[in-house]
Amino acid sequence: MKFLFEILKQYSVSGDESEISTFLLQYINQRKNYWNVIPKIYFGENFHDCILLKFGEPRTAVFAHMDTIGFMARYNNQLISVGGPEIIEGTKLAGRDSLGEINCKLNGDENEITHDFPRGIDSGTRLSFAQNIRVDEEFIQAAYLDNRLGIYTALKLCETIVDGWVVFTTYEEHGGGSMPFLIKFIQETSPIKQALIADITWITEGVEFHNGVVISIRDKFIPRKKFIDRIIDLAKESGIPFQLEVEEYGGSDGREVQFSPYPIDWCFIGAAEENVHTPDEKVSLIDLAAMLNIYPYLMERL
Numbered sequence: 570m571k572f573l574f575e576i577l578k579q580y581s582v583s584g585d586e587s588e589i590s591t592f593l594l595q596y597i598n599q600r601k602n603y604w605n606v607i608p609k610i611y612f613g614e615n616f617h618d619c620i621l622l623k624f625g626e627p628r629t630a631v632f633a634h635m636d637t638i639g640f641m642a643r644y645n646n647q648l649i650s651v652g653g654p655e656i657i658e659g660t661k662l663a664g665r666d667s668l669g670e671i672n673c674k675l676n677g678d679e680n681e682i683t684h685d686f687p688r689g690i691d692s693g694t695r696l697s698f699a700q701n702i703r704v705d706e707e708f709i710q711a712a713y714l715d716n717r718l719g720i721y722t723a724l725k726l727c728e729t730i731v732d733g734w735v736v737f738t739t740y741e742e743h744g745g746g747s748m749p750f751l752i753k754f755i756q757e758t759s760p761i762k763q764a765l766i767a768d769i770t771w772i773t774e775g776v777e778f779h780n781g782v783v784i785s786i787r788d789k790f791i792p793r794k795k796f797i798d799r800i801i802d803l804a805k806e807s808g809i810p811f812q813l814e815v816e817e818y819g820g821s822d823g824r825e826v827q828f829s830p831y832p833i834d835w836c837f838i839g840a841a842e843e844n845v846h847t848p849d850e851k852v853s854l855i856d857l858a859a860m861l862n863i864y865p866y867l868m869e870r871l
Contacts (some may be wrong), residue, residue: 582639630734634741652742661699666691748825781810796834
């Protein structure tokens with residue numbers, strides 16, 4: 570899991586994904602010659618910080634967002650949430666501005682968030698949870714398992730995939746925004762009919778640790794039942810442990826697939842975590858293994 574630890578250490582609060590994008594590109598270029606198929610790589614200013622990998626003749630795309638929730642410095646030691654982080658008094662934050670590294674603590678509550686750094690922080694500076702990775706025999710616990718585990722799953726998929734798109738997106742935690750131009754480019758370059766969303770969902774009364782990867786039947790948005798049924802049938806055939814999710818709230822890059830002008834089916838598939846959007850997100854290693862295993866299986870058969 571050494572490489573996963575490296576991914577977890579990268580900063581990429583929504584709107585500032587260039588650091589992790591560069592990190593992933595370096596990894597992709599180092600490893601691509603060892604994969605079953607060498608992908609065509611699309612990146613650069615025309616794609617902002619997003620990365621698209623085209624393998625063979627795609628039928629399906631996998632999307633994994635690179636950004637995290639966090640905070641942005643305002644004025645008078647104030648902080649503003651980026652995405653939906655949990656506001657917990659005393660949480661350690663880290664970042665950097667024009668004067669150097671920043672390590673501080675969060676003060677206040679949802680009505681007013683401040684920091685205790687001994688000097689003013691440049692306005693607009695993004696801060697994220699200080700990382701603390703913990704692994705035992707059953708769980709991994711850290712900040713930003715959402716969506717570092719999705720990125721990790723997508724990169725492991727790259728080792729064996731023959732046909733498909735693997736796409737690393739931005740902005741997901743704070744309203745989205747990159748998916749429309751990415752989908753348009755995909756449909757104009759090598760179109761697809763199906764999309765899988767590699768992301769992390771929640772432990773709830775119906776979704777439990779150690780029961781396998783979660784296949785989401787719905788969150789706030791409802792994908793087409795015919796496609797979800799096909800995914801479930803393939804999951805049953807695979808023997809990979811999985812569980813089903815039905816929720817009223819929540820969303821992902823799947824929302825923007827559904828809202829696009831293209832007839833693309835989609836499904837959210839990922840491990841579930843506890844302590845969502847905190848420094849202590851917690852995922853079962855059994856569920857992570859199921860997530861890693863189901864993507865190659867589905868991509869070969871869809």
